[in-house]
Amino acid sequence: MSKIAKIPLILLGIVLGFFVVTFIVYFFNLDMKATAMLEPILEKWYDRLEHNQYI
């Protein structure tokens, strides 16, 4: 098969791969689970910030 003829196959492979990976992330809620793990780290970051508290 020529290289040009392989391009659609490659593209299809990329799209399918993208779909499989993202669908797994989507369906098993991996994006939010990962974000939930980030949250305590971010909270510590925000707690360290200095603020000019003033009323």
Add this chain to the structure above:
Amino acid sequence: MRDLKHLIYFENLLQEANHALIAQARADGKVCVAYTCENVPEPLLNLDRACSIRLTAPHTGSIDIATYYMTNLLCEPSRALLERAIEGGYSFADCVITPDGCTMMNRAVENMELLQTMGKDKPGFFHEYMEIAFKNTESDVALSVLQCTNHILTPLHDNYGIDISDAAIRKAVADHNRICELIRAIGDFRKEEKPRITGYEFHVLCLATYVCPQYLILDKLEETLEELKTREPDDKAYRARVLLVGSEVDDSGLVKLIEEQGAFVCCDRFCFGSYPGRVPIVLNDGEDALTQVCRHYIRNCQCPRMMNQEKVYGRKQYVAELAREYKADGIIYQQVKFCDPWAYERTLGAAMLQNDYGYPVLSVDRPYNVASSSGQMRTRVQAFVESIEIKKIQRGGKHEDR
């Protein structure tokens, strides 16, 4: 000090919302105009044969029925008023005029209307709700004039034939000013280093001018003023002079409680107090009286709902000026629990009076019935008084001029 001759008379009047003077006023053919808020121009409720009675609920005990209607999430004064109305305590009222000022008081009166607690046997009875000004501008004066016309003057005239002419308003203002001048003159004695009137006594007299037909107490107030001119003050120093600021204080017991801790309440800037409620209204002949009265109330209003920043900062400056004038050592900002406007006003006021004006401030919220938590209040006030004393000692016993 020798007891004031008429103090017990006024104290007794304040034990009841529907007291003997109201009965006398009704017998005199007066139209009793009940109201709930200092934002309603008082002289307009005292035109001709109308007389204003600000609603209070002395010796409030259980407020369970009102709590059913309004829940325990609203301030106790509003519930106490509703409870008293349901009990029939305001049956004297020939009408009720309420501004849509604070939500809670408005709901209390709306419940009174829906439950028909007043006026069942009075064909002319009415409830009126007014919009009131939010800012100190001429546009707000115009709003106030229109609202007073539509919701005070016209209903009084249409239902009770009250004279609402410009001349009648001017006369009512003159009568109002006479009361104000008396209260001002009595209150000025609090400026003395050894004052010849206590904060409690003053509050009783001032409160009486809100809840009694003013024409029936004028003579006794005049006599009291004369009596004070020759009264010998106690030869005792108060531990601290405090200015009391905040929401409704229709219970002189609060002032008494503060003074029992060794403080002297040298000035009052609260609802039912003399500032700004007993500041005389100056009229000229160049403009109609109604507009001038409305403008006076807007200009002098110290209610936290006035929202332009000039008023927001101005209220704190007003308190600072009073504190300076009456030589207060400290300021007590108090509010009744669940009062939204004063929750924020107290916070900002306490911060600004401390940070910008350098006054020690006690910021406290309390139940309506002070007696129910008097221990807590006493502790807070005692601690505050002691802190002021310590500051004085550190300054070598001198009052700090700010």
Add this chain to the structure above:
Amino acid sequence: MKTVEKVVNPVRRAGEQSPGKIYNEKLKVRARREWRGVRDTFYDYTRWLYLMSVLGRFIVVPRNIKGFFRYRWMMSYLFVPHGMDKFTIGLRDEALRIAHTSFNFVIADVTQAIANCFRGDRRVGNDKAYSDKCVITDENSMVTFMMGFDTDKVHTILREVPTMFASNIFHQFNVMHYLDIAQQYGIPGDVCPMPEAEAGISIEDDFCVLGCCAVQNNTTCDGSLMGNGIIAKRLEREYGLPTFQLATPLRHKEPDVLDYAAREIKEAIAFVEKHTGEKWDWDVYFTAAKRVNDATRCRIAQMEINSTPYPQFFGAAFSLYNDTNYMGNSGRNADFVAKDHKLLALAQKGYEAKRMYAREYRHRCIVWGVQPQYCIDMLYWMVQCWGVMPLTDMLSVINTEMIAEVDTPENREQAYRDMAMLNMEMIMRNHTHGGYKVLVDELWELCEQMNADMVMMWEHMSCKALTGMHGQFEEQARARGIHIMWVSHDLCDPRVFTRQAIRDQVNSYMRTVLREEPLDPSLEIIPDNEAY
């Protein structure tokens, strides 16, 4: 007691029959996303990709990253997909598409709002030329006074929306820090947490600082009015931003307040002109007015569909979309027009197909009161778990009058009154203030109009305007034979009432008073008290 005919769904829902099972008490997020059948799951997946692209496009801008790490409230936006899952629980077909269309649009709008804030923020983007044409407005405020300013020349920055309101939608705990700050500085805990949190954000200096001026409003309530003073003090004295307080009368049904309200609008416009250097444009205004009328017609049509046995656009999506369109947009953004019509087309399609979103509809319910329903997926839960269909909520019962939309000299004067009227008829406030008739009497009229046998009364414990009429609601509901379910909460402070505690109030009522069993027992107890 009033009863309504039960409506049974003849179609078995595709996919997950018990969505409650995907919650996991050990996690702060769902164990997995809902299986909705192949077609709807694929649709939901594509919408998730779209949301990711919106968030991705936002975060690749360097100043937005800077802003993300500067402001604590930005953390909430990491959970936007989680929020979306919350508001699509159990949905299929047109309802799913309606929820996504409306929510995604709102999310995109809020994302743009944050981007605009960061662009002008002195601490982040510091685009002074842009900032000098920005006007900061309150969150709980109609922006009608901005309707006549070209949006390319003057930018309206509702900076309290992304900081407090929208962020709370995606993360129920995010405002607690600011409430604690406000209370630490002396504001009592019994006031409404919304303005209290805003005051806390100001005290903490966690608002974006931009703009040439600010317009504050006394809507919604006493708390909002008072919190403004604290915020304005900082704006004026520390940041040198002049503020204008736009007074909106409370007695909005009385004709004798309208002229004053109109004068206030004129003053606000003059203030904006003075500080931005831009002039009011009547062409721009009347174009926006036409859009406002169009939105009103669409909303009326949606309510008419909801009055039938087959409501389509309801719940948090309906409420939030209306908030954004009616209040935050006020006709200024042309994109809302197409969305309105698309949503209406979807609703009409769903209605014609008699789509239902639970196995049965047992009760028809008006949702009244001030709602926390953004941080809790309450209304979709109610219909999925108990078959109680929420026909509308109080915040969506807003203006139904057309405003003048043709440019004539008379209409230019009328325009000020129209803007004033819209201002006074601001969401929520048009019922919580203005007298008992608009709060109590109008509820019963709505029950009649929409054939409701039930009212779910949100009792926001810090909202004195509503709780002050508790007894009247009870007595009048009894007299009319309407079930009234009281559901207490404290808005955005979940420490007072957790999500399950809120739901349990409905559970108790349904079991003990109505003696009913849940349609979906898996939803009766959901372990999401700690979830975002």
